[in-house]
Amino acid sequence: MPGCSSSPPLTSSGPHISTYYGRVSAPPLRVRIAPSPTGYVHLGTARTALFNLLFARQRGGSLVLRLDDTDLERNRPEYEAAVYEGLHWLNLSWDEGPDLGGARGPYRQSERLDTYKQAAAQLLEAKSAYRCYCTREELQAERKVAERQKVPYRYSRRCLQDPPADYRSRDFTVRLQVPDIGFTSFSDLIRGEVQFENALLGDPVIVKSNGYPTYNFASPVDDALMEVTHILRGDEHLSNTPIQLLVADALGRPRPQAFAHLPVITGKDRKKLSKRLHPETRLSYFQQRGYLPEAMLNYLALLGWNPGTEQEVFSLAELTGVFDLSRVQHAAAMFDWEKLDWLNGHYIRSLSDAELAQRLRAYLPNLSETVVRQAAPALKDRLARLGQAEELLGYLTQPPARTELTADQERMVAKAASALSELNDWTPASIELALEAVRQAHEWSRGRFFSPIRWCVAGKVSPPLHHTLALLGKEEALRRLRGVPA
RNA sequence: GGCCCCGUCGUCUAGUGGACUAGGACGCUGCCCUCUCAAGGCAGAGAUCAGGGGUUCGAAUCCCCUCGGGGCUACCA
Numbered sequence: 001m002p003g004c005s006s007s008p009p010l011t012s013s014g015p016h017i018s019t020y021y022g023r024v025s026a027p028p029l030r031v032r033i034a035p036s037p038t039g040y041v042h043l044g045t046a047r048t049a050l051f052n053l054l055f056a057r058q059r060g061g062s063l064v065l066r067l068d069d070t071d072l073e074r075n076r077p078e079y080e081a082a083v084y085e086g087l088h089w090l091n092l093s094w095d096e097g098p099d100l101g102g103a104r105g106p107y108r109q110s111e112r113l114d115t116y117k118q119a120a121a122q123l124l125e126a127k128s129a130y131r132c133y134c135t136r137e138e139l140q141a142e143r144k145v146a147e148r149q150k151v152p153y154r155y156s157r158r159c160l161q162d163p164p165a166d167y168r169s170r171d172f173t174v175r176l177q178v179p180d181i182g183f184t185s186f187s188d189l190i191r192g193e194v195q196f197e198n199a200l201l202g203d204p205v206i207v208k209s210n211g212y213p214t215y216n217f218a219s220p221v222d223d224a225l226m227e228v229t230h231i232l233r234g235d236e237h238l239s240n241t242p243i244q245l246l247v248a249d250a251l252g253r254p255r256p257q258a259f260a261h262l263p264v265i266t267g268k269d270r271k272k273l274s275k276r277l278h279p280e281t282r283l284s285y286f287q288q289r290g291y292l293p294e295a296m297l298n299y300l301a302l303l304g305w306n307p308g309t310e311q312e313v314f315s316l317a318e319l320t321g322v323f324d325l326s327r328v329q330h331a332a333a334m335f336d337w338e339k340l341d342w343l344n345g346h347y348i349r350s351l352s353d354a355e356l357a358q359r360l361r362a363y364l365p366n367l368s369e370t371v372v373r374q375a376a377p378a379l380k381d382r383l384a385r386l387g388q389a390e391e392l393l394g395y396l397t398q399p400p401a402r403t404e405l406t407a408d409q410e411r412m413v414a415k416a417a418s419a420l421s422e423l424n425d426w427t428p429a430s431i432e433l434a435l436e437a438v439r440q441a442h443e444w445s446r447g448r449f450f451s452p453i454r455w456c457v458a459g460k461v462s463p464p465l466h467h468t469l470a471l472l473g474k475e476e477a478l479r480r481l482r483g484v485p486a
Numbered sequence: 487g488g489c490c491c492c493g494u495c496g497u498c499u500a501g502u503g504g505a506c507u508a509g510g511a512c513g514c515u516g517c518c519c520u521c522u523c524a525a526g527g528c529a530g531a532g533a534u535c536a537g538g539g540g541u542u543c544g545a546a547u548c549c550c551c552u553c554g555g556g557g558c559u560a561c562c563a
Contacts, residue, residue: 036563075563150487153488208561212561238490238557261491263491266555312510329492331491331556349525382524435521447521448521459522465522466521
């Protein structure tokens with residue numbers, strides 16, 4: 001087919017090959033996200049979820065939400081709600097999960113313990129895994145020795161060759177016996193061929209002494225059983241991949257069709273986002289500060305991916321149309337508050353007044369719905385985050401500090417007050433008309449006339465003066481103009 | 487230390503051997519608009535393409551080395 005060569009594939013060859021064979025017997029594309037219920041949604045998890053969703057939607061596949069809750073120390077059932085809440089806030093959805101059910105459940109790893117137990121038993125039976133009775137102290141000692149000898153640490157396999165005599169009375173873990181020759185390699189949709197030397201891997205623990213599986217065991221077991229075909233996850237998992245592949249192999253399960261390791265998101269210090277070091281790690285932090293979910297989603301898409309065009313603003317639907325894994329960046333991306341602020345401001349400005357007022361209400365709990373609705377138009381161009389509204393409107397409840405006025409300025413304020421006191425219709429438009437009349441009658445410039453009024457009524461900075469006054473209400477506005485203490 | 491990944495303006499990035507005097511966006515600076523602050527408009531500064539060697543008529547783009555950053559190296563995920 002020489003004619004076909006005129007359009008070279010723009011994406012890497014992996015998916016094309018599978019699509020081609022897919023015509024014969026199309027295995028449905030299935031991807032998954034696997035957050036741990038730790039009480040908050042990690043920003044990286046949110047982006048991984050986005051990319052997975054886009055990938056699945058583009059190819060008519062499905063997205064599975066699985067809860068990786070095998071860490072008894074950190075995971076709590078009640079934290080599950082935070083996962084749903086965060087993801088839903090971003091308007092992200094999935095097709096199967098603990099909340100939705102599905103044919104490949106259960107979707108909480110804590111409910112799949114029997115499955116892992118069986119899988120471990122199978123590996124033990126096949127001699128591709130063995131029990132390890134070493135205590136943490138013994139292992140620690142081994143590690144120390146390796147360190148002292150400046151040789152890379154791997155478990156000694158003591159329990160494989162020579163288990164302790166008192167093993168019956170000891171707790172044990174289960175370790176995968178990794179082949180000590182050969183390489184484990186796989187092709188990554190973003191990074192290409194990646195190879196690891198088995199001999200350097202060491203025998204990883206796959207079942208903890210409390211009977212729970214480790215991540216590197218539960219994950220490949222579930223991915224196989226849940227028939228996950230493509231794994232898109234953070235780059236920090238790249239080094240875990242060979243172990244998971246080896247687990248699938250040992251179990252006699254097919255490996256996933258493809259992996260794609262997404263570049264990590266870093267903080268200003270170039271380090272992976274962590275709860276302790278970076279407030280931006282928690283998705284909910286953005287919600288609290290007044291970032292719009294659609295702006296968040298847009299920004300997240302741009303962190304590590306770009307459309308190849310000059311477009312910066314994308315809706316979720318648009319992203320679904322143009323997203324392309326082959327355009328995902330290889331290098332880590334540093335989180336940038338300033339660009340997010342710009343994007344968020346852009347989205348705020350694109351809201352209708354009514355919509356903005358609606359979204360503002362949660363951030364202005366002390367103001368009436370009416371006031372919030374009146375304030376929306378004046379606030380629109382002044383907000384990078386909804387959370388800033390409270391400060392901008394602070395003058396409503398907190399009168400400004402008294403400023404010293406010149407005699408001239410006092411006269412202007414008095415004129416304004418008396419003109420305003422005649423007004424029956426207390427709206428920005430009529431206030432503006434009244435002030436303009438005074439100003440023109442005396443031939444004062446706006447700057448000269450408005451500044452002292454603003455100082456008396458709101459302070460140094462405030463929305464356009466007629467809005468500032470309108471929001472205050474006639475009575476309070478006049479009180480402040482006349483300098484009467486409340 | 488070992489293994490793996492990565493390296494274009496401060497940041498996110500375009501770029502896949504010649505159209506690159508390296509483009510865009512955020513931020514920054516200046517001007518315009520203007521009642522403050524914003525928003526908006528216009529203009530501008532900002533990158534020896536990490537460094538050094540090759541390959542080639544020609545390299546940000548291909549190869550090698552070095553340096554730098556990150557990830558993993560847990561009975562966390």
